[in-house]
Amino acid sequence: MSFAPLFAAPAVVQIHAFLALAAVVLTVIILTLRKGSRLHRKLGWTWVLMMAAVALSSFWINQLRWVGPFGPTHILSVITLVSLVGGVRAARRHDRRRHARIMRALVFGALVVAGGFTLLPGRIMHAVVFATTF
Numbered sequence: 822m823s824f825a826p827l828f829a830a831p832a833v834v835q836i837h838a839f840l841a842l843a844a845v846v847l848t849v850i851i852l853t854l855r856k857g858s859r860l861h862r863k864l865g866w867t868w869v870l871m872m873a874a875v876a877l878s879s880f881w882i883n884q885l886r887w888v889g890p891f892g893p894t895h896i897l898s899v900i901t902l903v904s905l906v907g908g909v910r911a912a913r914r915h916d917r918r919r920h921a922r923i924m925r926a927l928v929f930g931a932l933v934v935a936g937g938f939t940l941l942p943g944r945i946m947h948a949v950v951f952a953t954t955f
């Protein structure tokens with residue numbers, strides 16, 4: 822593992838990656854807390870803001886392009902932003918089931934699946950994890 826390829830990347834890529842990694846760590850912490858506790862809510866808001874920043878920062882990363890500067894990552898970013906609003910709305914309405922379902926889907930789709938795609942050969946995080954040249 823070598824962080825050199827990430828440190829050599831543009832600042833927006835670094836911000837995007839470090840926020841995403843921090844969101845993964847924060848996810849684990851939040852899942853260990855009592856649901857609905859004050860700390861769960863505070864860290865949950867932090868997680869929502871981090872995920873929003875990760876999604877928004879992706880619009881300045883244009884390595885994979887389908888239509889103009891936009892690619893599959895940007896579709897996921899829009900879905901993430903809409904889902905964050907839905908998850909927060911469900912929590913504020915005390916609809917715990919819907920909140921949990923949306924947040925689990927976000928963790929799976931936006932962190933696990935999207936994170937998995939960053940490990941494909943030719944991507945920066947593949948170079949970081951497998952210490953290959955980029």
